[in-house]
Amino acid sequence: QKEVEQDPGPLSVPEGAIVSLNCTYSNSAFQYFMWYRQYSRKGPELLMYTYSSGNKEDGRFTAQVDKSSKYISLFIRDSQPSDSATYLCAMRRDGGYNKLIFGAGTRLAVHP
């Protein structure tokens, strides 16, 4: 079993839809959770990060962490064609530096 599971999609939605992207994980020691967006043939860019459980909002993006269920989500409101990309979740343990563990990435297509 992988430490981080993420549905690769593709996920296709119409412009303006609310998008829900999710990851599950097995290691209860993970404390830091991040979402990256990667456009085709580009490096990933950091969208949001959260520590432990809770919600965090930034513009049209909301990240949620439910540690009791080992489940994290990224919501995109009012999705735009420019949001079409692959979204990668990543997480790591606390205490010193530990490497990031990435999900497989979900490909999202927002069509006009």
Added chain:
Amino acid sequence: GAVVSQHPSWVICKSGTSVKIECRSLDFQATTMFWYRQFPKQSLMLMATSNEGSKATYEQGVEKDKFLINHASLTLSTLTVTSAHPEDSSFYICSARVQLAGAGTDTQYFGPGTRLTVL
């Protein structure tokens, strides 16, 4: 924000030759950089962790004699693919460890990647 650059953005080489990829932190000093490999429609695979002034730490299964990493300064790390073969063709991405302001933790900022094609 922190900017990481990579050079070249793409390279085509003949089998048996060596290729060097540079990763630079443009507006900050990076004591730790990472090198990843990514196959089409797959996630990032960490190859090695590069610390300035010391030897890189390679992940299990990554040949350190084939993928030479040098982190000679606080703004530059290089990955050299030695005696490249077609199976080394891939997308190579570097990242730099960056402290998140006010967060008490750090994350990674990624370069744009280098597409290597070995003929």
